[in-house]
Amino acid sequence: METVAVQRKFSGKRNRLDKPELLAPAGNLEKLKFAIHYGADAVYIGGQAYGLRSNADNFSFEEMREGVEFAKKYGAKVFVATNIYAHNEDIEGIETYLQNLYNAGISAVIVADPAIIDVALRAVPGLEVHLSTQQSTLNWQAVKFWKDEGLPRVVLGRETSFEEIEEIKAHVDIEIEAFIHGAMCSSYSGRCVLSNHFTDRDSNRGGCCQSCRWKYDLFEDAREEGVWVSEEEMQMQAPAPFNLGENQIPLFEKQDNAFSMGSKDLCMIGHIPELIDVGVDSFKIEGRMKSIHYVATVVNVYRQAIDSYMADPENYVLKPEWVEEMNKAANRPLNTGFFYDTPDHEDHIYEPEEKAVPYDFAGLVMDYDAATGMATIQQRNHFKPGDQIEFFGPGGTFFKQVVGELQDEEGNVLDAARHPLQRVKMKVDQPISYFDMMRKKK
CATH class of the missing domain: 2.40.30.10 (Translation factors)
Known part of the structure; x- marks a missing residue:
């Protein structure tokens, strides 16, 4: 992972002077306990409905109550992702579900759909509502809209830059949550429909099949060039068994690597001062499906870095051992996402992934x-x-x-x-x- 020294100073000042929140993923009760024990101020989990990780070990209400009690011992909070885009059949029962979350001690729900936001604000006023990154919120006027609707926090789209965050904080006094570590979506965050088309699994209802991580071939239609190739010849050229249509010529040779559009993972351990100084209130780590080792390692490193900076900002130094620890947990090559500029071809994975976790x-x-x-x-x-x-x-x-x-x-x-x-x-x-x-x- 390339680490870069602080590249710019921000003109604005933090709206809040307290330490930013470190928010960690928890795919099950055991991961919740590890995340909090290793330094998370809050965790986000999924319930058994209305969330975007239908394949995770999502929490029952009984497990939520146990998780909340554990979190309280450490002064931590538990949030629940309720971030599907709902169809008509999804709406029935949402009020009861949200009330049960509140009764279980959940501090906030993370929501994308305006219908669910409306129900939460109206029916369960004691339950905080945070706007999900699924809304792809990128500008201060949109942030102001959601603040005026009564939301205390907005989770920005992963495509937001440092400059845009600075402008948002200058215009709107609201908590800003931003992803600082984990997998990136090859589409606009959460707007991909490849999974729907390829497997009939709806990304926006919790069923993403990770189609951006698949291997692909490229073909051309030989008829367009006036060339005819037999199906036997086409199958011989293909790098792997394919159900080829008539006159489709594979553009890859057998020895070529299959094409992938997967993005490198986000890692901002080298940029803690900038994240704090620009006013990000909650540092969010992606990975409810990741391992216990991943969650504990990544949370532990960010906890140390945040505490070190807050204790002595003028003499803060990025420790090489933090970078080394991150690499021990990395699943893919790492970069800084959209914080500095728009990712280009160097920020995507085209070759077979070298499994970085040794x-x-x-x-x-x-x-x-x-x-x-x-x-x-x-x-x-x-x-x-x-x-x-x-x-x-x-x-x-x-x-x-x-x-x-x-x-x-x-x-x-x-x-x-x-x-x-x-x-x-x-x-x-x-x-x-x-x-x-x-x-x-x-």
Whole structure:
């Protein structure tokens, strides 16, 4: 990932002087707990209706209540994405659903559809309504419109630049939430209909099939050039088995890489001062479908960077270890999205993706005995004596070591920790704490 020093100073001043909120994704209850434990001020989750991640492990009302109680212990909040674009059949029951969210202790809903916004404001006045990024809000007049409608926060479209954010904050006194890390949409945020056409899965009702990440070939119609090619010849040229139509000539050779239109992922760890100084009130991380290791690592790094800047802005320095940590969690190459300029061909992925994540989440620390240096580890991926591992935890806890002797809970020596959620004991080189994580290179 390329990191760039602060490139410009902003003329405006923050409308709020307190620390910006770090908002993390939580695809299930376990991820919620990790996100908050590793430093999130708030998390956003999906319920079992009206959200855009229908394939995630979405929350029941009982799980929401448990999540809210956990969050309260850390002074954190829980938001629910209720951000589909509703069809007529989706509207029935929305008032009851929103009331149940409020009764579960949810602090805010993230909404795109004006009909759902209207119901929420009218029927559940105690529940905050945040405008979803699905509305693609990019200018201050649109932001002012939603403020006048009674919304306290707008989640800007991912296409918003630093200059546009500065102008928005100069004109409208409202909370601004912006994505600062995670996957980018190859379409205008959330407006893609490729999934609908290719698979009959509606992106705006939670069914996106990630068609922008597929591999594609290109063809031309030979009849337009007055050339006839047999279907057998066309199939021989194709880089993979295709159901070719008559006289379609593949433009790729067998050895060519299939075409993809996928965008690189967003990462703003190198630009925390600019994000804070321009007045972004909530730093949003994308990834309700991502792993626990991803959520914990990314939240942990941004937490440290934000706290470091707020403690001493004049002497803030981007630490190389933060960048290294981000790369350990990265799924794709990283860039700065639309913050500085419009992404071009260099900001998209055309070759086969190199899987950047070289680490597995190997174990979770359940207990540590300072007198003996022995830790109890809950296995999350296979590891064995001799493996090189890393421990990390909230606030910058980090060290490497080699796995020594492993024992089960009865003291029997093991040749490996091979069973999911198995508890094993091992000696560690430095003190560690409950909920610290252990990872190893793949």
